[in-house]
Amino acid sequence: MAKRLFEYQNGDEMKLPVLIKSADVRVAKNGKKFIAFILQDTSGHLPAKLWDASDDAIAQFKAGEVVQLSGKRELYHDNPQIKIYGIRLATQEEGNQPQQFLERAPEAPATMQEEINDFVFDIVNPNWNRIVRRLLAEHKDAFFSYPAAKSNHHASGGGLAFHTLSILRLAKSVGQQYSGINMPLLYAGAILHDMGKTIELSGAMSTEYTVAGNLIGHIVLIDEEIIKAAQELKIDPQQEDMLMLRHVVLAHHGLLEYGSPVRPQMVEADILHQLDELDASINMMLTATQHADPGTFTQQLFGMDGRRFYRPESLQHYSGAGNGSANKHG
Amino acid sequence: MAKRLFEYQNGDEMKLPVLIKSADVRVAKNGKKFIAFILQDTSGHLPAKLWDASDDAIAQFKAGEVVQLSGKRELYHDNPQIKIYGIRLATQEEGNQPQQFLERAPEAPATMQEEINDFVFDIVNPNWNRIVRRLLAEHKDAFFSYPAAKSNHHASGGGLAFHTLSILRLAKSVGQQYSGINMPLLYAGAILHDMGKTIELSGAMSTEYTVAGNLIGHIVLIDEEIIKAAQELKIDPQQEDMLMLRHVVLAHHGLLEYGSPVRPQMVEADILHQLDELDASINMMLTATQHADPGTFTQQLFGMDGRRFYRPESLQHYSGAGNGSANKHG
Amino acid sequence: MAKRLFEYQNGDEMKLPVLIKSADVRVAKNGKKFIAFILQDTSGHLPAKLWDASDDAIAQFKAGEVVQLSGKRELYHDNPQIKIYGIRLATQEEGNQPQQFLERAPEAPATMQEEINDFVFDIVNPNWNRIVRRLLAEHKDAFFSYPAAKSNHHASGGGLAFHTLSILRLAKSVGQQYSGINMPLLYAGAILHDMGKTIELSGAMSTEYTVAGNLIGHIVLIDEEIIKAAQELKIDPQQEDMLMLRHVVLAHHGLLEYGSPVRPQMVEADILHQLDELDASINMMLTATQHADPGTFTQQLFGMDGRRFYRPESLQHYSGAGNGSANKHG
Amino acid sequence: MAKRLFEYQNGDEMKLPVLIKSADVRVAKNGKKFIAFILQDTSGHLPAKLWDASDDAIAQFKAGEVVQLSGKRELYHDNPQIKIYGIRLATQEEGNQPQQFLERAPEAPATMQEEINDFVFDIVNPNWNRIVRRLLAEHKDAFFSYPAAKSNHHASGGGLAFHTLSILRLAKSVGQQYSGINMPLLYAGAILHDMGKTIELSGAMSTEYTVAGNLIGHIVLIDEEIIKAAQELKIDPQQEDMLMLRHVVLAHHGLLEYGSPVRPQMVEADILHQLDELDASINMMLTATQHADPGTFTQQLFGMDGRRFYRPESLQHYSGAGNGSANKHG
Amino acid sequence: MAKRLFEYQNGDEMKLPVLIKSADVRVAKNGKKFIAFILQDTSGHLPAKLWDASDDAIAQFKAGEVVQLSGKRELYHDNPQIKIYGIRLATQEEGNQPQQFLERAPEAPATMQEEINDFVFDIVNPNWNRIVRRLLAEHKDAFFSYPAAKSNHHASGGGLAFHTLSILRLAKSVGQQYSGINMPLLYAGAILHDMGKTIELSGAMSTEYTVAGNLIGHIVLIDEEIIKAAQELKIDPQQEDMLMLRHVVLAHHGLLEYGSPVRPQMVEADILHQLDELDASINMMLTATQHADPGTFTQQLFGMDGRRFYRPESLQHYSGAGNGSANKHG
């Protein structure tokens, strides 16, 4: 069976099927066209360029197609990329189903759904419980297949649900350590906080912002969903518990300049905001350092203010490393 | 008939009925209590302090009461205030109806309503027209009696409608000068943009922020009203024209740090934002300079970044001054 | 007669005379030289590249020359550009007069001058009136032929006067709506506010910053002009009305960080600042959205904080659009 | 037995012994002196003023003294304070030992020490382990008795150790959820991160900044302690594991503008920074909301950007509240 | 002969004549008026309050009057102030000439003028030389008697000239160390840079901002003086050397947000800006630390971003202190 994309090292000759994640046609400084590809399989994604691309090639090799690739893994400005030797569309017999090449969150949708349902069970306020159940049901397919963001963190299929679940787990730990936190509110807010991304983004493949995403944004879009669900369930969106739930969701970006129309003014709103950042940043940092060589710094992480992170040379220091299995990154 | 509050000069002995706008009980540095009043009638409002206030006085002189006042107008740190000689509750015979003492916008609700209806007539998109009509009808009483803000600009009764109308008039001028602006969208956005203040604020008297105002904010509150109205009118809040209307309203604060969840990304959204600021700032600057003496600067205006504005000494330069009658400030 | 630059669509073969607005010689990554042109006629301007440029071509094709061009309109990174098939200098018979290819403001200099003179008539303060008349006369040629900026807004020939006139018209509307504004001061300030650009910029073609523009800036340069004119007219630049006029002009960028040495501290100074921004931004937004396809966003506008603006898909919403004829953009 | 300070309600007459936490002599606006006290016992602290203070009273009632107080709890600007009826020094028989009146962290030093030692046990890198053990031993008394800050969060006796322990517990949860985190590094960094406060601050009572605290700051002060300990233990502070430990400690304020000389550039450094903020903010928010009345907002919290936090009216929503016992606030 | 203000220690009984620098009438919280004085003589200035001030006292004790004072020096919030026992206007016999009580720069006007003239001699460019001579002559009286600022640094009489001279001395040192600096330009810019303060400020006593100071600011005011002088001397303000001189003066605040309309874009402009800050800050820091007790920090210095500066306990470290005599502060 063919090796996957990230099972090749720098300098290796490669031969494998991959999915075209994006294909950007550009004009080189010599006036000829080339295609800048991002190619992916379940192990990750890498860039590659097809020089002197014919009109025929441009027509064939589009985002969403599965191709048979031969080439070589090289370094360009310290970043790995693929030098293409040959490329052609995969045949039906070879298995050209794009879905099978998508990067995926480390846990399966069904498993995640089950664990999230356990958290829903702990939302004892009946209004919150009904709202959450209804919206989970309504957006189920997108919620368990979308990424949590176009790039940056949890950008894989199912990343949205996985990011949500990770926050719920962190929230549970916090609730066990501090008394006085309204856990049903924190759980309900965590489950809903990014669900508006199912409307803001176009889908699991070739993800783009929708017009609604650009003009309204996922924060107000989920508020809209809550209001509509409440209307249908005959719950007044202006009663105190509904204002609380909406506030926790609206405030989760923490600062006005990050797009929240109000700053956190409830204990649970501020905690949700912090746990959201904690999980997203841990995801970005661990992913990046795992790809760095020992004794070097990662590339600049744009989701972390452009900082670079150090991977120590002497790995034996990791002997007591965290052994959490939930978020293990294969 | 009694002179009104602003018809007395510094040093004048005063005797007149006024409304207690606010009454704040404090402890002086000698350990005794006093009441810090803001007193008002239709000509404006001024501070006054009642020293050595008895428990009885504290119980009687509360915000919303009409009182008979005798005292003297003095300057304190360059600001006028009233030195109280005597104060007692007004009797029914003397006319103790708080409503009659509120500062009011320069135009009557009925007149404003009529002119706003003319603008509604020009909203030719049927969805926007129906939404605007429904919300104007639903919030009519508050919309034509509330101030536009707790303090700063248009803080008088009816100020919300008057500020809205002033923006509509400016918008009309702009529409006559530039072609290519979607005027129905701009008018609909202008009418709705601050209507959420009818939910954010507690009322025309003793105005405070409500819990919904603090936790959700007037920008998302009017978005909620639009969504609910659309639901009831069987209009999909996700269709393009509805996204456009909601965007124009959501973006009207211009910057994320001023509380808009999205920045203006449509021509009409940016124009509405600028006209909103233009009208509010003209209102603040003209009000302040009219109270300043020729050849001096006003107090610092907090709604204008703390700037002070100069009123020229040589008034004859005003001979060609703008003669707009609409917004004349008595 | 030949079609103009913007009368061709993407994919069209083109053949027309154009003016070289700028010609930047660069070295491609294969070591060969090419020329990056901006080509223009009265309909607008577009980029084009001439690959493998000979020394002869570099010597001939300079900014300010009229050329006969054949090529094709293409898209590059979503932006239109011209693929050059052939290019040669235009002969005298073909009409190689650069002036005839400049983009121009939508109104003729003579018409604009007449309308501006009407505004000057309303400047009843004799000192302001004399200063304005003298400086208008002294800088007349440049004032009616220069652009208002190197790029961004009103970058066409005559753009400076047209931008000034647009502000005057907005100012007039504002003066009709609000009483208490010193209209002569506002008109005088509006006419002079950007006149220093006739010294800051090098001219209507191949516009660059002058040394005085870089070291002093147009705001202080027009203050210098006012002082010199006052000296010659025996008006003391320190008397109150002159301080007022100079303040309104000096403060028109609104914020110190935008280059004004003082913030607006008079009502008219702040209004001029706001109307200046309003006209410039409407010009940028309308120009950009008119070039965007329905249902898409414009390119990032650098004069608008890098925002992109949405042009709606369903154009019928424009049925009630502003019908201002003054600033119609062909 | 006497009720404690926070066992009285507004309006209650009080009679109890308290410790003077601070005593600030001021001159009232009538020219007479008064003492502004902060009085405390183990239940918390409240302000009180002694008017017309004699020189004798000023000499007697100093910070650190235990006094017998009679008075009444009142509200002043919505904040509780004590109106003093009588005050005198406590006699030896009445028990005038200041230590017994200090607010204390919710867990005893011995208990905390034991749990922290368990964490030290998990620091398997021998250099980190030895450094941590040595510094814990050296600063033991101060570490388990000092507050974590002069005011803001964990300002009680033992607050420094308790804040440290809370972070360790959060770190442990995070380590169980994510794999790839260097837990020994995170634990070592957490234990040392604020230990420099034992040098920066003057002590558990009447806490002030020392000269070293002002000129060097607790971040570099603990780096100094690490270097000196390493010297004595013959460990090179420049070897990689020592650079890692020092980095995690130096970077824990997260941003340069908050006083860290470097930003977090290791996974563990960033996590420590986030958990530090999470614990401090939860402590501040829960303390404040527990003192607020249902349906109201807290005072502005200066450690939380001046935000006010809402305590909901309908308390039954808390039925599922977090039941963590560790950080329960009596 | 009477001791001067700063020759008394805390707790000393005082009896001396002083000048009233400012006298602010306020109302105490018991409703009675008091006067908040700043009293000064050549040794410095201190606050004092006169309680229960009669109308007669308010009428007599105004800024600019010399009074005979008896009282006591006390500490209030760590700041020294005077408790007034008795106060009366000084008689003619006692010497009531305000000029004799003003704080003064450490060098005499005539001495400073002579040294500045030496620098003028080194301005070999004839245009700069003539402009500088003319403006020095024209503003001579104010230039050698005004303070450099209302408060902050060099706020004493003659401070403007002394600050200018200090910068010239620093500039000379810099010119001796680095080659390639245009020293005539740097000297000319230094002499003129703050001369606009003679128009911006009202005078040496009871210093306030003038209307021209508020509306135009001292930076553009000196540019105006340069232009007018050039006109009269038949020098074109637009020729290169004049643009250079004006640029150096206009840019001396360094940043746009500090009021310069252009940032320094010449070597000499940037150096002048830095030396201006260096001299002003050294003046503020040395003045403040000399008033602090050994082993303590100064009050917050508002001209230094609110920082407090440490005066070491062990003074013997100063044995090698700078022995510059020029700027010695008595």
Next chain:
Amino acid sequence: MAKRLFEYQNGDEMKLPVLIKSADVRVAKNGKKFIAFILQDTSGHLPAKLWDASDDAIAQFKAGEVVQLSGKRELYHDNPQIKIYGIRLATQEEGNQPQQFLERAPEAPATMQEEINDFVFDIVNPNWNRIVRRLLAEHKDAFFSYPAAKSNHHASGGGLAFHTLSILRLAKSVGQQYSGINMPLLYAGAILHDMGKTIELSGAMSTEYTVAGNLIGHIVLIDEEIIKAAQELKIDPQQEDMLMLRHVVLAHHGLLEYGSPVRPQMVEADILHQLDELDASINMMLTATQHADPGTFTQQLFGMDGRRFYRPESLQHYSGAGNGSANKHG
């Protein structure tokens, strides 16, 4: 003898030996590799590109090698670069010693060392004196051969010592002008302030940041050196004079956001910070303007906020230019 790099003009054919300062292999847009060189000799450094580089060329031409070069000096985007005709490794006979091609500070290490020792002699506090002597001795080789920064200012060999010496000279001038400055402290701080760069940077050639440089930074690294030296000399790093010295060094970046863990809170700390900036900026500005043509602006200087500096056309104005010989830039 061969001309040096900067002795050729634009358009000149060149033939000379140079050192490869850096060699960056990239892929051109036509898919072929090229090497982007920075070539240097003692006169300065210039970029050059080798197109279509063979694997053999890539292997040979690495940073640190001396090569024989033939080519032509050209302009690219207004910046000079070299067009390569031929390149080969220099032979031993031709003199291929990299050290002889490094740019060097304008004064020799031995001369600088002597003058710095004179300053050490004036550090009369024995503790500071011993610490400074010890660290100067310990880091002598690196201190007199390293640059002061990777790029920006004083980036030449020996630049670190030369920058230090320049600050000492400025400090001496300041000490002669103002009394009350602790000169031994200022001298000690100046000598040590950037000495941590000998640990932060990798060396005089191919300068990079070390791991310690990235994770700890040169400010805390020199604090570490001071602590270790003090330990060995039996001086307590917590005694007042040591806190003072460490403070002056730690605070020398002036602002927290520039990496100082504390802001300057002593007179000498603030002066050191200002002189550090003054010397660095004069170095950058003079170097840049000397390379600009008369009547033009320099390239943007990234160390000066991206500003460009003007070199006047009329050079005769320099007749009175500073004749400092110390920092003359050949």
